[in-house]
Amino acid sequence: MDVECEVPAAAAAAVANGLSGVEPSPAPISAEQLDVEAYATQYTGRTRLGRLLFIAERCGVEAVELEALRMAYDEIKRGEDTMFHRDVALKIKGRLGPRYLLDQAWADSINRRAEQRKEKLESELNGYRTNLIKESIRMGYNDIGDFFYAHGYLSDAFKSYIRTRDYCTTSKHIVQMCMNVILVSIELGQFPHVSNYVSKAEQTPDTLEPIIVAKLRAAAGLAYLATKKYKLAARKFVETGPELGSNYSEVIAPQDIAVYGALCALASFDRSDLKSKVIDNINFRNFLELMPEVRELVNDFYSSRYGSCLEHLEKLKPNLLLDIHLHEHVETLYMDIRHKAIIQYTLPFISVDLNTMAAAFKTSVSMLEKELAALITENKIQARIDSHNKILYARHADQRNATFQRVLQTGNEFERDVKSLLMRANLIKHDFNQRAGPRKM
Numbered sequence: 001m002d003v004e005c006e007v008p009a010a011a012a013a014a015v016a017n018g019l020s021g022v023e024p025s026p027a028p029i030s031a032e033q034l035d036v037e038a039y040a041t042q043y044t045g046r047t048r049l050g051r052l053l054f055i056a057e058r059c060g061v062e063a064v065e066l067e068a069l070r071m072a073y074d075e076i077k078r079g080e081d082t083m084f085h086r087d088v089a090l091k092i093k094g095r096l097g098p099r100y101l102l103d104q105a106w107a108d109s110i111n112r113r114a115e116q117r118k119e120k121l122e123s124e125l126n127g128y129r130t131n132l133i134k135e136s137i138r139m140g141y142n143d144i145g146d147f148f149y150a151h152g153y154l155s156d157a158f159k160s161y162i163r164t165r166d167y168c169t170t171s172k173h174i175v176q177m178c179m180n181v182i183l184v185s186i187e188l189g190q191f192p193h194v195s196n197y198v199s200k201a202e203q204t205p206d207t208l209e210p211i212i213v214a215k216l217r218a219a220a221g222l223a224y225l226a227t228k229k230y231k232l233a234a235r236k237f238v239e240t241g242p243e244l245g246s247n248y249s250e251v252i253a254p255q256d257i258a259v260y261g262a263l264c265a266l267a268s269f270d271r272s273d274l275k276s277k278v279i280d281n282i283n284f285r286n287f288l289e290l291m292p293e294v295r296e297l298v299n300d301f302y303s304s305r306y307g308s309c310l311e312h313l314e315k316l317k318p319n320l321l322l323d324i325h326l327h328e329h330v331e332t333l334y335m336d337i338r339h340k341a342i343i344q345y346t347l348p349f350i351s352v353d354l355n356t357m358a359a360a361f362k363t364s365v366s367m368l369e370k371e372l373a374a375l376i377t378e379n380k381i382q383a384r385i386d387s388h389n390k391i392l393y394a395r396h397a398d399q400r401n402a403t404f405q406r407v408l409q410t411g412n413e414f415e416r417d418v419k420s421l422l423m424r425a426n427l428i429k430h431d432f433n434q435r436a437g438p439r440k441m
Contacts, residue, residue, distance in 0.1 A: 034059070034319050036067045042246075042253035046149075046187055047324075049075055049084060054324045056091065066095055073100050080114065081152040082107040114151055121147055138167035145180060158184045171206035179212070182219050186251055194223040214244035218252050222325060225260060230333065231268035237261030238277050242286045258287040259316075260326060262294045266301055267336035271344075274302055306341045307360070313337065342371060343381055346392060354390040365390055 036055060040048055049072050056068040069092050076085045089102035125140035145160035161180040168174045178201035185193035198220045201208070208216075221236035238261045245254060265278045278284060279302055288295040297312035313334060320330050345360075346352055358368045372392060375381040383394045426432075 034064065034322065036064060036071065040068075040071055042255060043249050045250040046081075047250055047252075049081075050187070051324050053088070053091075054327075055322050058322055058327070066092070070096055070100065077103070077106065080110050080150050082110050083152045114147075117147060118144075134167045134169060138164045138169075138173060141167070142176075142180070145184075149184060154184055154188050158188065158190075171204040174204050175201050175208065175212060179215065182216075183251065186219065186222060189226075191223040191226040194219055198223070210241055210243040211247055214241040215248050215251075217241075218244060218248055218257060221257075221260060222252065225264065225325060225329065228329065228332070230264040230329075230336075234261055234264035234268055235277070238265060238281055238284045240283070240287070242283050254287050255290050256323075256325075258284075258291040258294050259320070259323075262288065262291075262298050263320075263326075263333045263337070266298065266340070267333045271302070274298070301337075301341070304344065306345065310338065310341065339371075339375060339380065342375065346381060346383065346394060350394055352392040352394075354385075354392060357392070 034055070036052070039055075040052055043051060052068045052072040052075070056065045056072070059065055059068070069088055072088050073085075073092065073096075076088060085107060086102060089100070092100050094101060121140070121144050125137070125144060128136035128140045141160050141164045145157045145164070148154070148157035148160060158181065161177060161184060164173070164177045164180075168177055178197040181197045182194050182201075185191070185197070198216050201212070201216055217236045217240045221233045221240070224230075224233035224236060237257050240257050240261075244257065261284060262278065265274060269277065278298060285295075288298070293312050293316065297309045297316075300306070300309035300312065317330065317334070321327050345357065354365050354368055354372075358365045369385060369387065372381060372383075372385055376383060376385070383392055385392055
């Protein structure tokens with residue numbers, strides 16, 4: 001059975017070197033190659049804890065799980081979040097010895113001090129509200145928001161930060177409020193709020209500092225990634241300035257910008273965008289230098305070295321599946337990148353031997369046929385499959401015939417318009433037109 005569809009003419013770069021890859025299927029997650037300590041040092045604050053717990057839950061390797069839990073436990077004891085402490089101690093289940101059990105005395109001490117601190121902050125805020133001092137009220141709500149955030153009450157922190165909005169008197173205050181709301185919203189997974197407050201911050205009348213612009217673009221990229229708008233996410237990540245550096249480690253590391261931006265770009269950008277916005281982008285190149293394997297796979301894809309590109313992707317996959325923001329998008333992005341590789345492989349040719357192509361993709365001919373048929377049905381490849389001889393035929397449009405047809409159509413339209421003008425001119429010349437009758441009073 002043949003699948004047929006017209007193929008437009010397209011000039012493409014020489015396709016070389018074959019492809020490599022595996023059939024898209026769920027892969028077991030392995031963290032044996034992940035250096036948990038080096039990974040965790042890229043982050044600070046709650047995002048470090050969140051990422052460590054995520055690795056512990058999903059890695060499937062007990063040694064890595066315990067290392068992540070140990071680091072999370074030690075990090076929590078330097079903070080004030082007793083709920084987090086209890087959760088981690090329960091996950092450890094005594095496997096790390098007596099030092100890493102639930103420290104109830106520590107938790108009770110923290111909770112007592114927290115209650116006293118909370119009463120003091122609320123008392124101060126009430127005094128500010130009584131005196132109607134806007135700046136003091138704003139700072140009071142900020143302090144309470146910081147208190148709730150430190151103790152893990154994220155919803156309460158969100159509400160406190162939002163309340164500062166009515167007491168902001170300068171653009172700087174508005175930006176600070178937006179950055180606080182964005183931080184908590186990312187922790188809560190409320191990405192619509194992230195997009196909303198990124199826009200609010202960008203609309204402030206004063207010129208934003210480069211570091212703030214970089215943070216806002218990174219946050220917007222995460223919001224678009226979470227909602228599977230990969231092309232918009234890619235644009236935000238590749239536009240992120242080098243000023244970001246490690247200055248937003250409470251949310252994202254510069255290495256993440258490179259990985260998220262590159263994968264989203266490979267899955268959604270066309271060839272020209274990939275060249276201009278990624279490869280030739282000096283600012284984004286600074287991020288790619290931090291991840292040489294990601295830089296190489298981008299260059300391999302653009303240079304049609306698909307085998308090397310997909311090999312790099314497969315090596316990265318286990319670690320990407322342990323990324324708190326990227327894990328649920330890995331399969332979709334990999335599938336989109338693979339499909340783009342198939343499309344670009346077939347474009348320059350009139351016919352392609354499916355046996356050769358299947359060998360290059362390290363898959364079976366029957367599976368490759370299904371992939372090609374799906375792409376043809378979706379109008380992503382305009383061709384036909386000869387299932388008997390196992391050949392893909394691309395039908396390039398007859399450009400000469402199409403040009404003649406456009407010329408004839410243009411001539412017919414011109415002739416019609418001229419006849420209409422001549423008829424109108426003759427009607428006016430012979431006074432053959434209808435005049436409006438006198439109005440009735």
